Amino acid sequence: MASSTLATKPNIKPANPNFSSGPCSKRPGYDLNQLDISTLGRSHRAAVGKAALKQACEQTAELLGLPEGYRVGVVPASDTGAVEMAMWSLLGARGVDVLAWESFGSGWVTDINKQLKLDNVRSLIADYGQLPELDQVNFDNDVVFTWNGTTSGVKVKNGDWIADDRAGLTICDATSAVFAMEMPWEKLDVITYSWQKVLGGEGAHGMLILSPRAVERLESYTPAWPLPKIFRMTKGGKLIEGIFRGETINTPSMLCVADYLDALNWVVEIGGVNAAIAKSKANLSVVETFVADNEWINFLAADPATVSNTSVCLTLDAEAEQVKAMVKLLDTEAVAYDIGAYRDAPSGLRIWCGATVEQSDLEALMPWLEWAYHSVKNA
Ligand SMILES: Cc1ncc(COP(=O)(O)O)c(C=O)c1O
Numbered sequence: 001m002a003s004s005t006l007a008t009k010p011n012i013k014p015a016n017p018n019f020s021s022g023p024c025s026k027r028p029g030y031d032l033n034q035l036d037i038s039t040l041g042r043s044h045r046a047a048v049g050k051a052a053l054k055q056a057c058e059q060t061a062e063l064l065g066l067p068e069g070y071r072v073g074v075v076p077a078s079d080t081g082a083v084e085m086a087m088w089s090l091l092g093a094r095g096v097d098v099l100a101w102e103s104f105g106s107g108w109v110t111d112i113n114k115q116l117k118l119d120n121v122r123s124l125i126a127d128y129g130q131l132p133e134l135d136q137v138n139f140d141n142d143v144v145f146t147w148n149g150t151t152s153g154v155k156v157k158n159g160d161w162i163a164d165d166r167a168g169l170t171i172c173d174a175t176s177a178v179f180a181m182e183m184p185w186e187k188l189d190v191i192t193y194s195w196q197k198v199l200g201g202e203g204a205h206g207m208l209i210l211s212p213r214a215v216e217r218l219e220s221y222t223p224a225w226p227l228p229k230i231f232r233m234t235k236g237g238k239l240i241e242g243i244f245r246g247e248t249i250n251t252p253s254m255l256c257v258a259d260y261l262d263a264l265n266w267v268v269e270i271g272g273v274n275a276a277i278a279k280s281k282a283n284l285s286v287v288e289t290f291v292a293d294n295e296w297i298n299f300l301a302a303d304p305a306t307v308s309n310t311s312v313c314l315t316l317d318a319e320a321e322q323v324k325a326m327v328k329l330l331d332t333e334a335v336a337y338d339i340g341a342y343r344d345a346p347s348g349l350r351i352w353c354g355a356t357v358e359q360s361d362l363e364a365l366m367p368w369l370e371w372a373y374h375s376v377k378n379a
Contacts, residue, residue, distance in 0.1 A: 153313030
């Protein structure tokens with residue numbers, strides 16, 4: 001058992017106590033009044049609306065450095081919408097390997113097995129804190145996985161385990177990774193994310209990125225099941241290219257689009273995606289130092305190389321009720337909001353370290369964790 005000495009109450013609070021893992025903190029300096037709202041109250045199909053949506057797609061591709069031929073589309077229903085649209089449109093052509101190591105990945109396992117009811121599915125599952133055995137993946141199958149498990153704080157280290165000469169497609173839910181982690185785009189055929197995570201944008205819309213191989217599948221395969229209109233990406237056996245030029249399937253929130261463009265501009269201002277990644281890693285290093293110095297707190301991720309640099313999940317030498325009390329205490333003190341572990345995950349803390357969070361705020365938070373921990377242990 002850890003000692004429960006009394007810690008002094010710190011007197012410096014984080015300037016911004018928003019450490020939620022989604023929706024995540026707005027970017028530093030965010031000001032609603034700075035959004036370009038010239039698109040509001042107009043048709044999203046008017047030139048001004050279409051231009052904003054096209055810019056969202058094009059600027060994303062440029063900033064992320066996507067390979068030639070990759071399409072970027074704005075789709076309905078946030079990251080979930082993008083993942084389900086991809087799975088419902090693409091799966092069933094060959095066997096599927098689906099990987100899961102936390103709650104959201106498990107959701108895709110359920111979709112594939114219980115809703116799509118596919119045959120020839122291998123579910124490779126690991127417990128919270130672990131990764132499945134990546135060397136067991138069969139790339140003759142389509143492979144569905146999450147780059148960063150937001151509810152366990154475990155990410156894949158890199159894409160070295162993904163076959164270059166794969167026959168199947170790789171479908172990657174990368175919602176808490178894009179703009180925070182290096183992504184090997186050539187190894188990924190479908191990539192999804194939402195604006196509300198790393199960029200601190202709004203919910204509502206998802207981003208769907210398709211490789212040329214994914215497009216080829218869409219144009220050569222028709223699923224056996226009906227597809228609702230909001231999932232349909234082809235017409236007459238051809239990709240509806242307009243979706244990937246800002247002609248959305250249905251009406252988007254142009255306010256959310258304006259907010260997303262503001263976030264992209266901020267990424268440019270700080271020096272691009274590599275700067276955003278570096279900022280996130282520097283944020284994680286604050287927590288790493290704290291964990292190294294305090295025996296009562298640990299990463300949920302068993303392998304240090306898989307510790308997420310966005311959704312940082314921590315286990316504590318404390319009862320679940322004590323952890324809850326600690327989270328409440330920090331909330332009441334207006335020091336940290338929304339840092340309790342996800343409802344399905346093991347008890348603990350989850351602290352967002354993406355680039356919209358400032359390192360100085362994490363540095364200010366750490367002594368408060370110590371104070372709150374000892375306060376609940378001594379209660
Ligand atoms: C890995 C992962 N997938 C999917 C989702 C669902 O995202 P959304 O609510 O944006 O659809 C989340 C949300 O936290 C997530 O972390």
